[in-house]
Amino acid sequence: MTANSGSDGDDRVVYELQSECTVEEVDEDARYLATVNGVVEYGVFVDLSEHVSGLVHESTLSTDYAVGDRLVVTLDQIRENGDLSFSPADVDPEEATVETVEHRYEVTRSEDLVENDEVHLEGEVVQIKQTGGPTVFQLSDEAGVVPCTAFEEAGVRAYPGIEVGDVVRVSGAVELREGARQVEVGSLERLEGEAASDVRERLEAAIEECAEPHEIEPLIEWPAMEPMFEGLEEVARLIRRTVIEGRPIRMRHHADGDGMCASVPVELAIERFIDQTHEDSENSQHLLKRLPSKAPFYEMEDATRDLNYALGDRARHGQKLPLLLMLDNGSTEEDVPAYETLAHYDIPIATVDHHHPDPEAVEPLLDAHVNPYLHGEDYRITTGMLCVELARMIDPTVTEELRHVPAVAGIADRSKADAMDDYLELARQEGYDENDLREISEALDYAAHWLKYSAGRRVIADVLNVAGDEERHPARGEFLAERARRDIDEQLEAAMPHVERDRLENGAHLCRIDVENHAHRFTFPAPGNTTGAIHDRVVEETGDPVITIGYGPDFAVLRSDGVRLDIPTMVSELVEEIDGGGVSGGGHLVVGSIKFVKGMRKEVLDALVEKMGDAEIDEELSSTAVVPEQ
Known part of the structure; x- marks a missing residue:
């Protein structure tokens, strides 16, 4: 509240300024609680807040005061140089009814920060990071997230009572650090009650608006x-x-x-x-x-x-x-x-x-x-x-x-x-023809294999030609695609003689390959891609419906063209039908992978083949995805 907002008719009402209040929030006809901060021959100096101080002249005093004493004063004058003078009011601070005057903040949005300005921000603390120097509070308001740096002493947590998720008010000066704006904290205060609720409501409305996706x-x-x-x-x-x-x-x-x-x-x-x-x-x-x-x-x-x-x-x-x-x-x-x-x-x-x-x-x-x-x-x-x-x-x-x-x-x-x-x-x-796109696809699979758990940010950006180096992209993609085709050809040369071929009851070709023992291991292509390459070779050779199973000790990868398989349903049925098989897996309807316990491989694969033989032939249906690597 302000000094004019309440109980002017009560002779005991005295206003206490919040620490952040300035002289702009002081009224000449109101009484304020003050604290003596100095005693001199010509009077006493008093503080009404961190930013409001002045002199009570000795000619107006009827009693002696010491530093730390409290008294009630009124504003006499604001001199041209900005100094303030006060007069004592005839009110005992111990008997007064004290009402708080809140600082009237002009809140600045983070997007409007200007270097060297003194600003007030309100928002939610979304991160607190302790550096070897200051404590950095990341503050989210209606417009964005801005770092606010507070220094207690090197490596010591400033404002230890503030936690992530708190709604706060930050006052300080705007600085530039490596081209980015930040606020050097002068004061940081957790907001409570209605003040915090008001800020949260404002933030929520702004976040909802900003979070809306683009049409x-x-x-x-x-x-x-x-x-x-x-x-x-x-x-x-x-x-x-x-x-x-x-x-x-x-x-x-x-x-x-x-x-x-x-x-x-x-x-x-x-x-x-x-x-x-x-x-x-x-x-x-x-x-x-x-x-x-x-x-x-x-x-x-x-x-x-x-x-x-x-x-x-x-x-x-x-x-x-x-x-x-x-x-x-x-x-x-x-x-x-x-x-x-x-x-x-x-x-x-x-x-x-x-x-x-x-x-x-x-x-x-x-x-x-x-x-x-x-x-x-x-x-x-x-x-x-x-x-x-x-x-x-x-x-x-x-x-x-x-x-x-x-x-x-x-x-x-x-x-x-x-x-x-x-x-x-x-x-x-x-500017991409279909061959360009196919090379990019092959290069992506090849790079993914060797990157393993690494995102390979720069390599993938170059290959896909998204936010990469356009000058390097064509050569990088062509090189990786060529390596991928070479390695696939070498794998097929080793594996194709070991492919077991059969005909299912529905007329589809069945191809089976033990990729654990009859293909190169720990290299590109992995078992999934090896199975896919074998499958594509057989489809190209026959032009007929084909199912290919590439299996190892405890897994199998599946590909199908021209056969209406439902691999997720088949896996679910195997789980129910084979006790102790440890079957799991899934994928698309005509491409997928399953796992099982090593000792039940024959039972699982035999049951799987039987289900494949019952599947409906569909000449228009063909596989549409590269199987997952194992």
Whole structure:
């Protein structure tokens, strides 16, 4: 309240200024509680707040005062030089009714900070990092996130009572550090009660508005994809909100061509949005991690590693726990154990995928889920196609760099969707012919194999020609694609003589290969790609429906052309039918992988072949994805 806001009729009312109050909040006709801070021959100096001090002349005093004594005063005069003079009021401070005068702040938005200005910011503390010098509070307001540095002494935590999630008011001076704005803290105060509620309401309204995804026109007209746009908008909204709130993002994606066509565009869009909303570029580098996963589901190994890093970052850097963004994996029952592990820590999860889903199992654990199967579509809509549109919703400035990527994704996962013609035409308009796109796809798979658990940021950017070095891109892609074809040819030369061929009851060719013993190990191509290459060779030779099984001691990878398989259903049936088989797995309808216990391999594979023999022949159906590596 202000001095004029209340009880002028009460002779005992005295106003106490908050520490941040200035002389602008002092009225001449009001009485104020003051503290003596100095005694001189001609009077006493008093403080009304940190910024309001002045002299009570000895001619107006009827009693003696010592430093620390309290008295009630009124404002007499503001001199030309800014000095203040006060007179004592005939009120005993012990008997007065004290009402607080709150400082009237003019709050500055983080986007309006100007170097050397004295400002007041209000917002939520989203990170607290203790350096060897100052304590850095990352403050999120309506416009973005700005670092506020407070110094107690070297390496000592300033304002130890302030925690992540607190709503605070920061007063200080704006400085530039390596071209980025920051606030040198003069004072930092946690807001409580109504003041905190008002700020939270203001922040929430602004965040909701800023988090809204951009309205975009799809790159091509494709009615089959339209039902997924609402879900993609939900994911984009969640991502943008996560960035605004200063929460980190851990992005997991399948380590294959489609997975990288999905993740790299989204990574680029998120990075640009982070740059727009975060002043501290050094800190923002830790807000997004892109991490490949070898399996087409979220393995416990990866989940445990992600959780350990998240908890470590919270302890070391004061970060919130992250959003987990799953791309080209994350839709199946195999993901559930890992998801349940994160659920204990309330880590939000969003998934964009095109593997055959188990919605009843995963959706209770997901904050958002986009999958073509949920809308009556299938794997021909690849995750890369979906994620290019998602990236554009996050930041549409990435559009020009991504027009060729959906075609690469389609080739990488061998999509036979009618829309592929439109995507290929879009890529041709950008200077890519189909051979260029195929080389990019082959190079991505080759690079992914050798990168293993590394994101390979620069290499992948160059190969995919997204935010990379355009001068190096053609040579890099051609070289890796050539190496991939050479290694595949060498693998086929060794493996093809060992392929066992048979005919199923439905007339389809059955090819089986023990990739553990009859193919080169620990090199490219891995068992999954080896099986795919053998399968493609047989399809090319015969032109007939073909099923290929590449198996090892405890796994099998499956490919099919021209046979209407339903691999997820077959796996579910094997789980029920083979006691002690330890069967798990999944994938698409006609491409996938299964695991089992080593001692039950014969029983599992025999039962699998029997089910394949009962499958319906469909000459128009062909495989559309590279099988997951084992």
